Amino acid sequence: xxxxxxxxCRRTSSTIRPAARPTACIAKLEKKVEALExxxxxxxxxQPPPPQTAAYTIPTADSPILGNKDAKVELTxxxxxxxxxxxxVDPMLHEVAxxxxxxxxxxxxxxxxxxxxHPNAKPAAKAAMAVREVGGDKAFWDFSEKAYAxxxxxxxxxxxxxxxxxx
Numbered sequence: 464x465x466x467x468x469x470x471x472c473r474r475t476s477s478t479i480r481p482a483a484r485p486t487a488c489i490a491k492l493e494k495k496v497e498a499l500e501x502x503x504x505x506x507x508x509x510q511p512p513p514p515q516t517a518a519y520t521i522p523t524a525d526s527p528i529l530g531n532k533d534a535k536v537e538l539t540x541x542x543x544x545x546x547x548x549x550x551x552v553d554p555m556l557h558e559v560a561x562x563x564x565x566x567x568x569x570x571x572x573x574x575x576x577x578x579x580x581h582p583n584a585k586p587a588a589k590a591a592m593a594v595r596e597v598g599g600d601k602a603f604w605d606f607s608e609k610a611y612a613x614x615x616x617x618x619x620x621x622x623x624x625x626x627x628x629x630x
Contacts, residue, residue: 528573534570606626
């Protein structure tokens with residue numbers, strides 16, 4: 464006899480009476496649970512990695528810097544001009560650089576990290592690098608503020624406009 468599909472149990476034999484099917488299904492499931500409980504535990508959990516004890520030096524010599532270039536604390540940000548989350552962080556970075564208590568102690572270093580699914584991020588990064596090459600770090604940061612504030616309007620025409628405004 465071929466097995467039949469039941470609403471209460473995936474497969475039951477046609478020899479099981481209709482009234483007994485739920486009970487048979489429950490018994491079958493209980494056996495599976497018992498078998499699972501008797502199985503040995505999986506592999507032992509891995510030991511956590513040792514704590515990080517050293518900082519890594521990120522090359523920043525050719526990167527735009529906001530704030531005191533000689534500050535001892537360096538905040539390196541990897542960012543994307545089209546990323547909405549990066550756009551939310553940008554004003555905070557400028558606040559850090561202007562804060563009376565922090566401005567001499569902290570410098571913000573920008574690293575381009577255009578994400579592949581943001582089609583305007585890479586062209587905006589190239590435009591920002593060109594602006595910096597012509598106008599220096601201040602022009603870069605002025606351009607970046609415009610780009611982040613107008614993320615929905617990233618376009619070659621606007622890059623030229625913002626570059627002119629940035630100097």
